[in-house]
Amino acid sequence: MAYLDHAASTPMLPEVVDTVTAALRDSLAAAGNASSLHTAGRRARRVVEESREQLAAALGTRPSEVVFTASGTESDNLAVKGIWWARRAADPRRTRILASAVEHHAVLDAVEWLVSHEGATVEWLEVDHEGRVHPDVLREAIERDPSDVALVTVMWANNEVGTVQPVRQLSDVAHEHGIPLHSDAVQAVGQLHVHVATSGVDALTLTGHKFGGPLGVGALVLGRDVACVPLLHGGGQERDVRSGTLDTPAVAGLAVAAALAVERQPAHHARLSALRDDLVRRVRGAVPDAVLNGPDGVDRLPGNAHFSFPGCEGDSLLLLLDARGVEVSTGSACSAGVARPSHVLLAMGAKEDDARSSLRFSLGHTSTTADVDALVEALPAVVERARKAAWR
Amino acid sequence: MRLLAALSGGVDSAVAAALAVEAGHDVTAVHLALSEAPATLRTGSRGCCSKEDARDAARVADVLGIPFYVWDLADRFREDVVDDFVAEYAAGRTPNPCLRCNERIKFAAVLDRALALGFDAVVTGHHARLADGVLRRSVDDGKDQSYVLAVLTPEQLAGTVLPLGHLTKDEVRALAADRGMGVADKPDSHDICFIADGDTAGFLRDRLGAQPGPVVDALTGAVVGQHGGAYAYTVGQRRGLALTVPAPDGRPRYVLSVEPVSRTVTVGPGEALDTSVVRGDRPQWLDPRPLPLECDVQLRAHGAVHRCVVHEDAGGWRLELATPARGIAPGQAAVLYDGDRVLGSATLG
Numbered sequence A: 001m002a003y004l005d006h007a008a009s010t011p012m013l014p015e016v017v018d019t020v021t022a023a024l025r026d027s028l029a030a031a032g033n034a035s036s037l038h039t040a041g042r043r044a045r046r047v048v049e050e051s052r053e054q055l056a057a058a059l060g061t062r063p064s065e066v067v068f069t070a071s072g073t074e075s076d077n078l079a080v081k082g083i084w085w086a087r088r089a090a091d092p093r094r095t096r097i098l099a100s101a102v103e104h105h106a107v108l109d110a111v112e113w114l115v116s117h118e119g120a121t122v123e124w125l126e127v128d129h130e131g132r133v134h135p136d137v138l139r140e141a142i143e144r145d146p147s148d149v150a151l152v153t154v155m156w157a158n159n160e161v162g163t164v165q166p167v168r169q170l171s172d173v174a175h176e177h178g179i180p181l182h183s184d185a186v187q188a189v190g191q192l193h194v195h196v197a198t199s200g201v202d203a204l205t206l207t208g209h210k211f212g213g214p215l216g217v218g219a220l221v222l223g224r225d226v227a228c229v230p231l232l233h234g235g236g237q238e239r240d241v242r243s244g245t246l247d248t249p250a251v252a253g254l255a256v257a258a259a260l261a262v263e264r265q266p267a268h269h270a271r272l273s274a275l276r277d278d279l280v281r282r283v284r285g286a287v288p289d290a291v292l293n294g295p296d297g298v299d300r301l302p303g304n305a306h307f308s309f310p311g312c313e314g315d316s317l318l319l320l321l322d323a324r325g326v327e328v329s330t331g332s333a334c335s336a337g338v339a340r341p342s343h344v345l346l347a348m349g350a351k352e353d354d355a356r357s358s359l360r361f362s363l364g365h366t367s368t369t370a371d372v373d374a375l376v377e378a379l380p381a382v383v384e385r386a387r388k389a390a391w392r
Numbered sequence B: 001m002r003l004l005a006a007l008s009g010g011v012d013s014a015v016a017a018a019l020a021v022e023a024g025h026d027v028t029a030v031h032l033a034l035s036e037a038p039a040t041l042r043t044g045s046r047g048c049c050s051k052e053d054a055r056d057a058a059r060v061a062d063v064l065g066i067p068f069y070v071w072d073l074a075d076r077f078r079e080d081v082v083d084d085f086v087a088e089y090a091a092g093r094t095p096n097p098c099l100r101c102n103e104r105i106k107f108a109a110v111l112d113r114a115l116a117l118g119f120d121a122v123v124t125g126h127h128a129r130l131a132d133g134v135l136r137r138s139v140d141d142g143k144d145q146s147y148v149l150a151v152l153t154p155e156q157l158a159g160t161v162l163p164l165g166h167l168t169k170d171e172v173r174a175l176a177a178d179r180g181m182g183v184a185d186k187p188d189s190h191d192i193c194f195i196a197d198g199d200t201a202g203f204l205r206d207r208l209g210a211q212p213g214p215v216v217d218a219l220t221g222a223v224v225g226q227h228g229g230a231y232a233y234t235v236g237q238r239r240g241l242a243l244t245v246p247a248p249d250g251r252p253r254y255v256l257s258v259e260p261v262s263r264t265v266t267v268g269p270g271e272a273l274d275t276s277v278v279r280g281d282r283p284q285w286l287d288p289r290p291l292p293l294e295c296d297v298q299l300r301a302h303g304a305v306h307r308c309v310v311h312e313d314a315g316g317w318r319l320e321l322a323t324p325a326r327g328i329a330p331g332q333a334a335v336l337y338d339g340d341r342v343l344g345s346a347t348l349g
Ligand SMILES: Cc1ncc(COP(=O)(O)O)c(C=O)c1O
Pocket: A007, A008, A070, A071, A072, A073, A074, A076, A104, A106, A155, A158, A159, A184, A186, A187, A207, A208, A216, A218
């Protein structure tokens, strides 16, 4: 099997498996709820708080700014809805959301929900043909009326085409007008240098399963002075902004994964970029008319490659590659399994047919040259077949 | 063989796929997404292609350990089946959308793509027997679907595997239960899958608008009622005629014909519906025989079988029935059988 879908989920690091299993085993002796006052509770609390410190140190933020959640999706929803509600409560004119047109559905749909249910308005910030939001686009959108903007949300790096956004410059622009900026850094942590304090972002989303941590655990890094209305009400365990008893072993695994991923990030970046550049070169060699989508230069996730194969449908390519043991993704979200033409590619100016003919190859910590070999070997015949199988 | 199993989310296609896997074939599953705005959950025995059906289909593939994909055919289904259905009603005919779907979608677009992708054939859960190019009725008379497959060409049948023809529906359910499949006791789907509430007249009214016209008595020529759209009437229909003038003989009246241009629905006594000669257009043989031919014919899905003699008639067929058939609706298929063996089909004119 050649697994080229690390952007969907990357295998847990062995150290993380050890951490999680050790924490699970500890809970055999004493089931600890981190909110309990007895010894077992204190032990669980200690694990949670040490994890919070470890995660904060890895990401260049303070422990008090780490809110544990159950997923990237939850973190995105909490940031977008919670900050919007709080900003509007402080000043009812603030209803406008400025969001990049290439956000993940966890942001996109949360924004759409605020528009359809809460009277928000949204302005989708246009991107260039490589998927990038230019700071002057943001500036222009804000300056149309700085007083009615509730928040800005622009992802750190795109999950489909890998484009890295100029987050620092964007947050500077937002801050000139005192507007908070949220960034979904789910794909960035571990692949890029993510340092919250120097990035200027007010809120940042991450999730464990994209950088070697467990599934079903994430965090929202939320600046201490950023007001945020909770989505989940209850015990107020996480800074009163998120309720629910934490999954102690998962939280511990998340922190260890973050620490290791950040420590290894520079070397990981170098290795993955080289492997990815090799993949891109060889895919172009194998299928000369394949078109690379997204940036050709440096502003790209090191593990990401994304191609359109003219005349093919992405789902045929996926089926044929899967049958040959090569696991890839069309990259875009599906609804009940039906692939939709990617809103990301459409926003970048692609035609609908090209958007339907694309595949994402994403590399990660277990990827090797053998994975690329398997892909490049299978690809020419697969593309030829997929062309014949295009719907007539 | 490399087979592509079309999983609807129901029990028949699930067992068909399971039997194909157990026979040693290399099977890949697809679910056809036919509805543009799929409902989240299924409502009773009606409708299809809800997200729940897609999930049930995915579950079956997981249990069988085979790859599973969803193919989006909503656009094609709308054009080739739903729009065709509406247009046929608008023209005063009574289409069979399952037949159209088999002919244009399942055994056309899907089969073509499957063959292009390198599969040898498509497997479906239809109840009919197919071996060496010969299509026969299912052993389960009540569930037999050979009628809606009879429109396929020999080439289409050559790319088709039907594993269920020698099983009754009860046996199919038992096989599903034996294999731990959750769909074993899922209700059968009835009616027209894209009309989830079963209200065909309402569905047509939404699409064709009100087209009021007269209801005329065939015997007296008198206008005996008004209707809101001739498309809501099918030859042979007795209910819902909303007549304002009682029949002179006091006996029930039936729709005898639907004339879309003048929007006239003609009604009359039941025996006026009896026909002994029907015409078949666009005939198609699966098992060619010289004409004239004495054989059996079925004139609607789950309808009675009539003995008949088939004659050549201006490129079509003239079928002389030994016993009169009541309420033959133009647009349905005439399927010829020799015993349980399908010989060919034509569209009733
Ligand atoms: C950019 C981005 N945001 C959010 C998510 C959602 O994260 P999770 O799967 O933890 O809910 C993903 C993962 O699919 C993602 O790629």
